[in-house]
Amino acid sequence: MEIAYFGSFLVLIFVSSVLGEQIDSLELKCLVCEASIEEMKEALGKIDPSSLIDVGGYQLDENGNYKSSKVIAKSKSEIHLSEVIDEICGKMENYVRATWKTNGTLTLLNLLDSAGGLNSKMSEVDIIQDSDLNKSLLHYCSSIMEENEDEIIEYFQEDNVESICSSIGLCRKIQSIKEDL
Numbered sequence: 001m002e003i004a005y006f007g008s009f010l011v012l013i014f015v016s017s018v019l020g021e022q023i024d025s026l027e028l029k030c031l032v033c034e035a036s037i038e039e040m041k042e043a044l045g046k047i048d049p050s051s052l053i054d055v056g057g058y059q060l061d062e063n064g065n066y067k068s069s070k071v072i073a074k075s076k077s078e079i080h081l082s083e084v085i086d087e088i089c090g091k092m093e094n095y096v097r098a099t100w101k102t103n104g105t106l107t108l109l110n111l112l113d114s115a116g117g118l119n120s121k122m123s124e125v126d127i128i129q130d131s132d133l134n135k136s137l138l139h140y141c142s143s144i145m146e147e148n149e150d151e152i153i154e155y156f157q158e159d160n161v162e163s164i165c166s167s168i169g170l171c172r173k174i175q176s177i178k179e180d181l
């Protein structure tokens, strides 16, 4: 009787710590997704909007010269988007996990601001020390990008960027799990 009681107590501890870790990693995936999409937006924003590339074949025009049959903005080209996706996770090297001092909510903070200086928001957060974190953020980013590359490319081509992370199920899932608990 006592042993059974003790046993279920242990099971309870085990289940709640596993659940806790799952929520943590889902929340982290959502944050990593949002941070990587922001980084993609920034990288693509640096492309000259007038820079065009040819996709899909050439045709002969009426004078017998080759003309491109389809030209699109470089920032919308699948090849270029795919290149950006391949490189974007490197940006995670500058990110740390932290909690806002005001409300304790988990966040990812880029240690560097856009000018390459220290992020001024650093004083507003408590950084979570974690020696493996560096690798895990990069790992989450790579798996998000690998698993969702086609959709992410489509969303960027359609200028439908704001909802990517919930559309691919990474951010909405957390809410539903939290509601279930």
Ligand SMILES: *[C@@H]1O[C@H](CO)[C@@H](O)[C@H](O)[C@H]1NC(C)=O
Binding pocket: 093, 094, 095, 096, 111, 134
């Ligand atoms: C993460 O690791 C890279 C390479 O090992 C290092 O250059 C970078 O400073 C690290 N970033 C953080 C936030 O620790």
Ligand SMILES: *[C@@H]1O[C@H](CO)[C@@H](O)[C@H](O)[C@H]1NC(C)=O
Binding pocket: 100, 102, 103, 104, 105
């Ligand atoms: C926590 O605080 C930060 C900054 O003060 C804010 O950006 C964020 O939205 C807040 N989160 C919640 C859940 O209130």
